[in-house]
Amino acid sequence: MIILKLYIEIMKRGPKTSSTVWEHFKKTEEKKVTCNICKNEFKYSGNTSNLREHLKRKHPASLFPQREPKEDADENVVTSVARSSQEIESSSHNSCILPTNITANNQEKPLSKSKGSRQLKLFGSTRGDGLTPEMKDKLDKALLQMIVIDYQPLSIVENKGFINYSNNLNPHYQLPSRKLLTSVWLENFYQEESRKVKTMLTDVANVAATTDIWTSDSNKAYISxxxxxxxxxxxxxxxIATKELEDVHHTGENIARALNSIFQEWNINNKIVTVVSDNGANIKNAIRQMNVHHHPCIAHTLNLTVNESLDNIPLLNTVIKKCRSLVGHFKHSVAASQILKEMQIQMNLPILKVKQDVRTRWNSCLIMMERLLKI
Structure with missing residues (x-):
């Protein structure tokens, strides 16, 4: 009779709530429940259909995908109960049989995946990942816009940290591959934005341009x-353009050819009123060949003026050289930088680092000397 008493005790406990909606609701009274998200109260009479509809309509972001039942745990419990029943049966010499359909959730159900596979799926989509095509498309475009606006490398979608961050934001969103971004999404985004700009330019009479030439890490020359x-x-x-210069010789003629090609592509070759560039002889010559007004870069002009003025003052030039030598000592010595920091702490002074000047940034020379005076 011990086996029978054990079975009766288990059955008295009754079935546990297994519906996935109960992760978002809490029973407050016998026939009332409260939503954990919006705190609204609902009637409950043993059926969760109204609760499920509330989640679909009001809180779709909180829904989760289908989950498979943990068969291993169920089997372990059944095996354990069966083993215990056999031991008790042998000691009591009773022939009472314990039903084999008792599981870890104390529910009477056959040991199969059929019930677990019918677990509620609360997404409003039939896709396995829980995202509609429209939502997936919107997230892909937002990702590409972030890369373009912030000048992020396309390889960011392969970085482990970014993948983990994306999974935490939305575990159902699968990041596009770098190849897909490069060959499809980036090209489509460029064409879409180009059409918008070209449409605006049809109603524009005058256009000013800024251009410069730079060299990449792979030693390739580009004109922007x-x-x-x-x-x-x-x-x-x-x-509108960052184009590789085909000719390695950056003569005025070659630069003018590249600029004309870009302007013709955008249908603005007859609308250019002025071109802003640095004071390089080759770029000035190129703009002159195009019969367009050249407007020298003010920042570059100021930089040339200040550098020439400093070079013509021997005493000041000597002071600047000594400042550069002093800054270089701390920049190239970790031990010296650490000693400087310790002395600042000892004297209760602000912890400041030296600043190196850059010749192409004329104000950096002033910043360097001001920082040395503060230290």
Missing amino acids: VTIHFIYNDQMFSRN
């Missing part, structure tokens, strides 16, 4: 062009 124009009484600036 940014245009500035007024559309609907608003000022716009758009970087």
Whole structure:
């Protein structure tokens, strides 16, 4: 009779609530429940259909995917109960049989996946990942815009930290591959934005351009062009091209050919009123060949003026050289930098580091000397 008493005791406990909606609701009274998210109260009479509909309509972001039942745990419990029943049976010499359909949840159900596979799926989509195609498309575009606006490398989608961050934001969103971003999404985004700019330029009469030549880490030369124009009484600036220079010789003729090619592509070759660039002889020559007004970069002009002035003052030039030597000592010695920091702490002074000047940034020379005076 011990086995029978054990079975009766288990059955008295009754079935436990297994519906996934109960992760978002709490029973407050016998026939009332409260939503854990919005704190609204609902009637409950043994059926969770109204609770499930509330989650679908009001809190879709809180829904979760289908989960498979933990068969191993169930089997272990059944095996343990069966083993205990056999031991008790042998000691009591009774022939009472314990039903084999008692599981870890104390529910009467056959030991199969059929019930677990019918677990509620609360997404409003039939996709296995829980995202509609529209939602997936929206997230892909937002990712690409972040990469373009913040100048992030396309390889960011392969970084483990970013993948983990994305999974925590939305575990159902699968990041696109780097190849897909490069060959499909980036090209589509460029074409879409290009059409928008070209549409605006059709109603623009005058366009100013800024250009410069730079060299990449792979030792390839590129020319960049940014245009500035007024559309609907608003000022716009758009970087329309970063093009590799085909000829290794950056002569005025080759640069003029590259600029004309870019302007013709955007249908603005007859709308350019001025081009801003540095004071390099080759770029000035290129703009002159295009019969366009050249506007020298003010920052570059100031830089040349200040550097020339400093070079013509021997005493000041000597002071600047000594400052550079002093800063270089601390920049190239970890031990010296640590000693400087310890002395500042000992004297209750602000912990400041030396600043190195850059010749192409004329104000950096002033910043360097001001920092040395503060230290």
